[in-house]
Amino acid sequence: GESVGLHLPTLSVQEGDNSIINCAYSNSASDYFIWYKQESGKGPQFIIDIRSNMDKRQGQRVTVLLNKTVKHLSLQIAATQPGDSAVYFCAENIDFGNEKLTFGTGTRLTIIP
Amino acid sequence: DAGVTQSPTHLIKTRGQQVTLRCSPKSGHDTVSWYQQALGQGPQFIFQYYEEEERQRGNFPDRFSGHQFPNYSSELNVNALLLGDSALYLCASSSLSRPQETQYFGPGTRLLVL
Numbered sequence: 593g594e595s596v597g598l599h600l601p602t603l604s605v606q607e608g609d610n611s612i613i614n615c616a617y618s619n620s621a622s623d624y625f626i627w628y629k630q631e632s633g634k635g636p637q638f639i640i641d642i643r644s645n646m647d648k649r650q651g652q653r654v655t656v657l658l659n660k661t662v663k664h665l666s667l668q669i670a671a672t673q674p675g676d677s678a679v680y681f682c683a684e685n686i687d688f689g690n691e692k693l694t695f696g697t698g699t700r701l702t703i704i705p
Numbered sequence: 706d707a708g709v710t711q712s713p714t715h716l717i718k719t720r721g722q723q724v725t726l727r728c729s730p731k732s733g734h735d736t737v738s739w740y741q742q743a744l745g746q747g748p749q750f751i752f753q754y755y756e757e758e759e760r761q762r763g764n765f766p767d768r769f770s771g772h773q774f775p776n777y778s779s780e781l782n783v784n785a786l787l788l789g790d791s792a793l794y795l796c797a798s799s800s801l802s803r804p805q806e807t808q809y810f811g812p813g814t815r816l817l818v819l
Contacts (some may be wrong), residue, residue, distance in 0.1 A: 626807055634711070635795050635810035638747065681747050692738065692761050693808065695747030 606700045611669040613683035613699045618663060626693065627656060627667045629668040631678045639667070639680075669701075677703045707732065709798050709811035717817045726781040726814045728767050730798030736760075737779040738808060739771060740795040748795055754779050755801055783816075791818045 604609045617625070623644045628636035640651045640656050642665075649656050655668040665682050679700050681692040710729045718724050736755045740748035747766035750763035754773035771778045777798075781814050783790055793815050 628810075631706075634813070635797075635812045638807050640764070641807055683747075689768070692750040692753060692763060693740075693748075695740075697747050 594651045599699045602700045604704055605672050605676060606704050608671055611672045611701055613667045613680050615665040615696055616663060617665060617684050618682060624660060624685050628681045628683060629678045636681060639657065670686050672703050674703050677701060709796055709809050711796050711811040711814050713814060715815045717819065719819050720786055720788060722786050723784045724786060724816060726794050728796030728811060729778045731809050734798035736778050736799045736801050736802045737773060738779045738797045742793040742795055749781060786818045788818050
């Protein structure tokens with residue numbers, strides 16, 4: 593079945609540098625995409641979302657880019673901090689709102705002091 | 706304002722047993738979704754409850770069942786436990802009347818089946 597996948601399972605970044613986490617999705621019908629951060633022993637925490645009618649959305653220190661042509665999603669974290677160390681998941685759903693989310697495997701981001 | 710809460714935090718069961726996990730949604734939310742997260746994997750959707758009925762279901766066997774109560778809290782029941790049911794079970798709440806809001810996840814219940 594169609595699912596969300598990630599290019600890299602791990603990513604190490606120097607503190608203060610920018611991080612880019614990538615995600616590929618295969619369901620062209622997906623309408624809504626979300627990035628979650630999951631720290632050890634905790635549930636996923638919402639970071640930022642984007643609808644399919646947008647290409648870019650910015651939040652505090654984070655930017656999500658959506659390229660529907662190649663079905664690619666990325667999360668950019670500016671000036672990474674030690675607290676950014678976590679596993680990051682992208683998730684998609686085919687109906688904006690409260691339908692089921694399909695998650696990828698995740699990327700573990702490690703910040704090097 | 707309390708977020709999504711789940712109980713218990715950890716649980717150990719043996720094969721063949723039954724387990725019940727509980728979830729209280731975020732205040733103001735009326736919809737509860739359950740996810741299973743195996744170690745090193747992303748969460749997998751089990752089912753969603755709204756108005757005390759199962760609204761959507763993922764690819765999970767009938768051993769997985771649920772319930773939603775009038776106060777919107779929910780239970781996940783798993784019968785005839787298998788070793789492969791060992792996972793972190795996550796509850797997420799949302800509001801169908803406010804679809805612009807995303808789902809909020811609880812801390813999860815870690816289930817170990819021996």
